[in-house]
Amino acid sequence: MKIRDLGEFGLIDLLSRRIPAPSARVLKGIGDDTAVLKPDQGKLILMTTDMLVEDIHFSLLYTPFRSVGWKALAVNVSDIAAMGGLPTAATVSIGIPPRLAAGDAEEIYLGLGECAEEYGVDIVGGDTVKSPDRLVINITLLGEADPDRVVYRSGARPGDLIMVTGPLGASAAGLYALNNKIAAGEGLVRDPIQAHLFPRARIREGRALAQSGYVTSINDISDGLASEILEICRASGAGCKLDAEAVPYTVGIANMSRRAGVTPLRWALYGGEDFELVFTVKPGGADAVRAVLKEIGCAPVTVGMIVNSDQGCVLIENGRKTELVAGGYDHFRE
Ligand code: ADP
Numbered sequence: 001m002k003i004r005d006l007g008e009f010g011l012i013d014l015l016s017r018r019i020p021a022p023s024a025r026v027l028k029g030i031g032d033d034t035a036v037l038k039p040d041q042g043k044l045i046l047m048t049t050d051m052l053v054e055d056i057h058f059s060l061l062y063t064p065f066r067s068v069g070w071k072a073l074a075v076n077v078s079d080i081a082a083m084g085g086l087p088t089a090a091t092v093s094i095g096i097p098p099r100l101a102a103g104d105a106e107e108i109y110l111g112l113g114e115c116a117e118e119y120g121v122d123i124v125g126g127d128t129v130k131s132p133d134r135l136v137i138n139i140t141l142l143g144e145a146d147p148d149r150v151v152y153r154s155g156a157r158p159g160d161l162i163m164v165t166g167p168l169g170a171s172a173a174g175l176y177a178l179n180n181k182i183a184a185g186e187g188l189v190r191d192p193i194q195a196h197l198f199p200r201a202r203i204r205e206g207r208a209l210a211q212s213g214y215v216t217s218i219n220d221i222s223d224g225l226a227s228e229i230l231e232i233c234r235a236s237g238a239g240c241k242l243d244a245e246a247v248p249y250t251v252g253i254a255n256m257s258r259r260a261g262v263t264p265l266r267w268a269l270y271g272g273e274d275f276e277l278v279f280t281v282k283p284g285g286a287d288a289v290r291a292v293l294k295e296i297g298c299a300p301v302t303v304g305m306i307v308n309s310d311q312g313c314v315l316i317e318n319g320r321k322t323e324l325v326a327g328g329y330d331h332f333r334e
C-alpha cells in the first residue's frame with residue numbers, strides 16, 4: 001500500500017495500531033490536541049529528546065525499518081537510565097519520504113512498539129509529515145525520578161572509581177559487520193549486529209546505581225567511552241586516569257576488530273552507541289555497588305579513577321600516559 005493512498009490520518013491510524021495500549025497514567029493519548037498525563041505524586045519529571053536522521057545516524061542499506069523505530073526510542077530511554085530515572089511517556093515526530101511504503105512505516109512502529117513495551121513507555125502523540133528525501137524520526141521522552149535519587153554528571157570527586165556496566169565496542173563491531181556485509185550467521189557476528197540494531201537501555205542498572213547511594217555521576221555511552229568520561233570530568237571540574245587494559249570487550253568484538261584491523265580499545269573509546277553506563281563511585285562504595293548490580297545480573301568493571309583537575313584527563317596504556325581525547329562523531333566537523 002502506498003502512503004499517499006492512505007493520507008496523513010489513515011497513516012496515523014495505521015501506525016497507532018502498532019503501539020501498546022496506554023497505561024493508567026494516560027488520561028488522553030493519541031487523538032486530541034495534546035496528550036493528558038497524570039503525574040506521580042512527589043516525583044521529579046525528566047525530559048529528553050533525540051533525533052535520528054537517515055544517512056547521518058543510520059543507512060537504510062543495512063538498517064531494517066524495525067530497528068529504526070526501536071533505536072529511536074531506545075536512545076532516549078538510555079538518557080533516562082543515565083539519570084537514574086524510569087521512562088514514562090513519549091511523543092514521536094516522523095518525516096517520511098514519499099518513496100516509503102505504508103508497510104515500511106508500519107515496521108518502524110512495530111520496532112517502536114516493541115521498545116515501548118520493553119521499557120513501559122506510553123506513546124501519547126506525535127507528528128507525521130512528509131520529508132522530501134530522507135527519513136527523520138525525533139522522539140521526546142518523559143521520565144520520572146525520586147527527588148533525592150537523580151544522578152547528575154557533575155558529582156564526580158577525586159578518589160572516586162570509574163566503572164562501566166559492561167563490555168564496550170559491540171555496536172561499532174556490529175556496524176563494521178553490517179557495512180562489510182559479514183553475515184549474521186558467521187561465528188560470533190550475531191551479537192554485535194544485534195547490539196548495533198537493537199541496543200538495550202540500562203534502565204535497571206541506572207535505577208540500582210541511583211538507589212545505592214554510592215554513585216556520584218552517571219553518563220550513558222552514546223558517543224564512546226572517552227567522550228562520556230570527559231563530559232563527566234568537565235561537568236565535575238575533575239580529571240581522570242583511564243586504564244586502557246581494564247576496558248572490557250567480548251570475544252565477538254575482539255574477533256571483529258581483528259578483521260577490521262583496529263584494536264577493540266579504539267571501538268570502545270570512540271565507537272559509541274553501546275549505551276552501557278559509565279559511572280563514578282565513592283571510595284569504599286565499590287563492593288556495595290557490585291552487590292546491587294549483581295542482583296540484576298550485571299557485572300561492572302572498574303576502568304579508572306577520578307583525579308584532581310590539575311592532573312588532567314589521561315589514558316594509561318602499556319605504562320604510557322597520553323591525553324584522553326574525545327573521538328566520537330561531531331555533526332559539525334569533518
Ligand atoms: P494536531 O493537528 O492537533 O497537531 P495531528 O493531526 O498532527 O494533530 O495528529 C493527530 C493526533 O495523532 C494527535 O494526537 C497527535 O499527537 C497524534 N500523532 C500524529 N502523528 C503521530 C505519530 N507519528 N505517532 C504518534 N502519534 C501521532
Ligand code: MG
Pocket residue numbers: 126127128
Ligand atoms: Mg500535528
